[in-house]
Amino acid sequence: KQExxxxxxxxxxxxxxxxxxNCSFTDSAIYNLQWFxxxxxxxxxxxxxxxxxxxxxxxxxxxxSLDKSSGRSTLYIAASQPGDSATYLCAVVTTDSWGxxxxxxxxxxxxxx
Amino acid sequence: xxxxSQSPRYKVAKRGQDVALRCDPISGHVxxxxxxxxxxxGPEFLTYFxxxxxxxKSGLPSDRFFAERPEGSVSTLKIQxxxxxxxxxxLCASSxxxxxxxxxxxxxxxxxxx
Numbered sequence: 465k466q467e468x469x470x471x472x473x474x475x476x477x478x479x480x481x482x483x484x485x486n487c488s489f490t491d492s493a494i495y496n497l498q499w500f501x502x503x504x505x506x507x508x509x510x511x512x513x514x515x516x517x518x519x520x521x522x523x524x525x526x527x528x529s530l531d532k533s534s535g536r537s538t539l540y541i542a543a544s545q546p547g548d549s550a551t552y553l554c555a556v557v558t559t560d561s562w563g564x565x566x567x568x569x570x571x572x573x574x575x576x577x
Numbered sequence: 578x579x580x581x582s583q584s585p586r587y588k589v590a591k592r593g594q595d596v597a598l599r600c601d602p603i604s605g606h607v608x609x610x611x612x613x614x615x616x617x618x619g620p621e622f623l624t625y626f627x628x629x630x631x632x633x634k635s636g637l638p639s640d641r642f643f644a645e646r647p648e649g650s651v652s653t654l655k656i657q658x659x660x661x662x663x664x665x666x667x668l669c670a671s672s673x674x675x676x677x678x679x680x681x682x683x684x685x686x687x688x689x690x691x
Contacts, residue, residue: 468619495677507668507682516656538653549661553619562633564610565670565680567619 467492467556468555470568478576483541485571487554492532495557498565499528502551511552512539514557544575579603579681583669589689590659597675598654598686602656602671609652610680611644621670626652659690 467490477483478557487497496515498507502509512521514537520529525542541548551572582601590596601687602609607628612620622636628649637644641659646652657664666687670680 498679500682505684505687507684508670510679510681513679518628555619562625562627563672563675563677563680564622564625564633564636565612565620566622569617569619 466566466573467477468492468556468566468568469553470552470571472571474569474572474574476574476576477544479544480548481544481549482490482543483539483573485539485541485552485554485573487537487568489535489537489540489566491523491558493534493559494496494532494562495556495559495563497528497537497556499532499537500553500555502553502570507552510520546575546577549573580581581669581671581681583667583683583686585638585686586684586685587689589691592690593653594659595657596659596688598651598656598667598688600654600669600683602650602652602669603673603681604650604669606673606681608672608675608680609646610670610672611652611654612670613638614668614685617666623654623667625650645680656688659688659691664688664690 609621614620625633672678
């Protein structure tokens with residue numbers, strides 16, 4: 465059974481610092497891995513999707529890497545801003561599913577001005 | 578363009594009541610997913626539709642949970658005889674085709690069972 469873990473559970477950084485968020489998964493037979501952002505009381509917003517054949521994806525200040533063999537992904541957010549404060553969730557789609565996402569519990573990020 | 582919408586946004590039910598939660602996916606999206614999110618946890622998969630066909634319902638916690646998508650667009654998640662442990666946020670997501678594409682989430686329905 466696929467297990468997705470995110471460490472740390474919470475993180476607080478001063479504005480301007482780079483953020484590093486970690487995600488690990490136990491079954492390397494994944495189709496893709498996705499990173500989401502969730503604001504309080506809101507749904508999830510997709511940030512990046514990495515296919516299993518890719519090593520990384522970039523969008524603006526965000527960069528996500530994928531090491532399928534070691535079961536790890538890292539989300540980097542450069543030059544953090546207070547508006548980056550949110551909960552970040554990673555999720556994997558395994559190859560034997562219909563595309564259902566299996567989520568970690570998330571990392572709650574606070575960026576202080 | 579319109580995103581995924583869900584209604585109601587909040588629902589308070591007395592234990593034992595039946596509830597119905599609605600999801601309007603993005604127009605033209607073939608795939609629709611339901612997830613349940615407990616406080617402080619990541620969402621957990623409930624069920625998946627491709628058009629009107631329910632292809633996976635392995636995540637439904639009990640036979641009190643029932644989902645349908647009769648015309649391949651709007652979906653309803655029904656919970657019969659609600660219990661306190663059903664209290665959670667219920668999220669709906671849709672994707673254009675499926676099979677691991679980006680899923681677009683609605684704002685969720687927060688259900689509180691007293």
